Amino acid sequence: MQSTNEKESFRFTAGEMKEIGYKVIDSIVDHYTNLDEKRVHNLKRKEELRPYFDTEIPVRGTDPLDMIDHLNQHAFSNIMHTDHPRFYSFIPAPTNYISAMADALAAGYNVFAGHWMSGSSASEIENITIDWLLKLCGFPESGGGIFVSGGSVANLMAIVTARNTKLKGGEQGAVYFSEQTHSSLTKDLRILGISKEYQRPLAVDKDLKIDIKELRKTIQEDLNSGLKPLMIVGNAGTTNTGAVDPLNELSKVAKQYDLWFHVDGAYGAASIVTDYGKNALRGMELADSLTLDPHKWWFQTFEIGCLLVRKESHLFNAFSTSAEYLEDTKSPLPSEKNYYDYGIQLTRSFRALKFYMSMKVYGLDLFRKSIKKGIEMAEYVERMLRRNPDWKIISPAQMGIVNFQYQPDGVGDEGANELSKRISEQVLQDGYALIITTKIKNRTVLRMCPIHPELTREEIDETIRRMEHFGKELVD
Ligand SMILES: Cc1ncc(COP(=O)(O)O)c(C=O)c1O
Structure with missing residues (x-):
């Protein structure tokens, strides 16, 4: 391989690219085949790790094959293997090889999945995959959704959509959720400027599920004091215990008070494909929005989360945008949608590919x-x-x-x-x-x-x- 020290361009020859690629694949295959034999984690202290990674800005290049060896030895061996069979903590991240290869393809082609014009087939594959999820979760035809980086962002977008749908400009509204709700929710509320005054963490019952009586009482008290209720967040599997809030009941309360009903199923929603989940998650299909993370229990590599909504137009109304330099990306056909109109990002990677490919290859x-x-x-x-x-x-x-x-x-x-x-x-x-x-x-x-x-x-x-x-x- 020509020394990268003297490189005049970013290009490699076809042979060199293959050599680098094969080494990358060899590393990944080795990871998948020997993972079970490895320690689940190797936590190193900062002072131990630092010397492995040159801290100087690398003005001249390094041989990529040496670089991969070095990273295998010092970087990929000094992490927690969240995809290890005996990694039992947090939400483990068992992945699948097809998903990893799909990431390589999406990156290799550098697909821009922000609008139809540049990534039409990526958009169509995302549409199809989102449709699968809507169907599996029992959402109506009017539904829509988008793949995002993870559950934290999906929850954030749900709050934005609720606010945009239910509140008039400048109005604030209270958000009701159990104290067992994932910490990303209160972080999202903080990011969105929804102060403590509007946050309603509620007590849980003995099974660590939201206390419906307490919920009704709190909503009523807020109404009496002139504070507008905005949304209820139910858990479809809490991170701590897997508890599922009484989703049917929550939906009824939301309807009664005309509130947005969001369900955080970042982890648990995937179980809807099993009989256990169908029973445990009754009422999830009544949500206005649902967070569901393929990078958790759908065995996908990081990062792929998803927000589904009951009415796609709600997502569009909350996130659509226009600019003179985007005019030409607008298709005359409404079905050829631009995902930048449905989420935060304009430039976005082809996340849908891994979910699509692994579902196709392995089957539901x-x-x-x-x-x-x-x-x-x-x-x-x-x-x-x-x-x-x-x-x-x-x-x-x-x-x-x-x-x-x-x-x-x-x-x-x-x-x-x-x-x-x-x-x-x-x-x-x-x-x-x-x-x-x-x-x-x-x-x-x-x-x-x-x-x-x-x-x-x-x-x-x-x-x-x-x-x-x-x-x-x-x-x-
Ligand atoms: C129930 C639940 N919601 C939200 C999140 C946040 O998801 P992410 O880490 O993908 O942002 C998690 C993460 O574990 C979770 O378990």
Whole structure:
């Protein structure tokens, strides 16, 4: 390969490009095939990492093959493998190879998916894929949607759309949501200048679902004091416990008070393709808008989130734009829409491709089976933990998530909180699995979300065995 030190242009020969490409593919294939054998994470401190990456501005070039070797050795090995089968924390990100290759294609062709003129087939593939999701989620024909970077942005856009639809210019309105709602919502409210005065985090019931009585009472109090209610946000699977708010009831309250009804199904909405999800998510189809993240339980690579709306025109009214330099991009045919009119970005990548390609290659049935397996694996974890009375189930398996504590006889509540932290630290150090803590009803608990389709029961047994071993050692 010609030395990149002396390069006069960005071009490589076809042979060089293939050589670089093959090395990239070899690295990715190695990642996919050997992941199970690797530690789940390698957390390095900043001072350890820094020396690996030259901090000087690189005025002269470097050999790309050496560069890839270096990155494999020092960058990709020093991360948490969120796609590892035994990564049980946050919302794990098990991906699929087709999705990764689709990203490479979309980047390689550098498809501009912002308007019909430049990315007509990208727009059409996005239209088709959004239609699949609308159908699967039970939304009407009038519906629409858009792929975005993730759930945080989808929730933000839902608030913007609600505000644009329900409020007159300059008006403010209150937003109602359970205290178990994902932190992105309050961040979004803050970004949009919706102050605390208009934020209504509501108490949850014993199952950590929004308390409908409390909701009605709060709306009524706001009305009595002259404050306008704007929207209700329901959870279709909270991040903490997988709890689903009573969506049918929320929809009724929203209708009664003429409020926007948004559902955050960033994680849980994918389960709608299973019988479990169809039952648990009743009422989700009544939402005015729905956040759903393909980069969570649809096994897609980052970043792909999605906002669906009941009426596509609501999205258009909230986000459409025009400028003299965009005039020529307007098609005379309304069906040839410009996605810049439906979201925040003008320049946007071809996110739809990975979802489209992986659905086409694998088929919906495989997604259904894989999601169902995740739900069952969390139930399996719960069953296995219940065999030993030293484990206390704090929130039972639901929507693929289970929370628990190690609390043998003689260990008080404070001691159990401390043990959760210490066991999690030991698991982290051990590297076989990754389990971190969260707080539920003031208890510090261990949380598992075992949704990787290739995870085995034996791996779960071994994970529990190791946690028990660490727990025992800490108590003795
Ligand atoms: C329920 C829920 N909503 C929203 C988000 C935010 O999504 P993202 O991280 O894709 O922005 C998450 C992330 O885990 C989530 O679990």
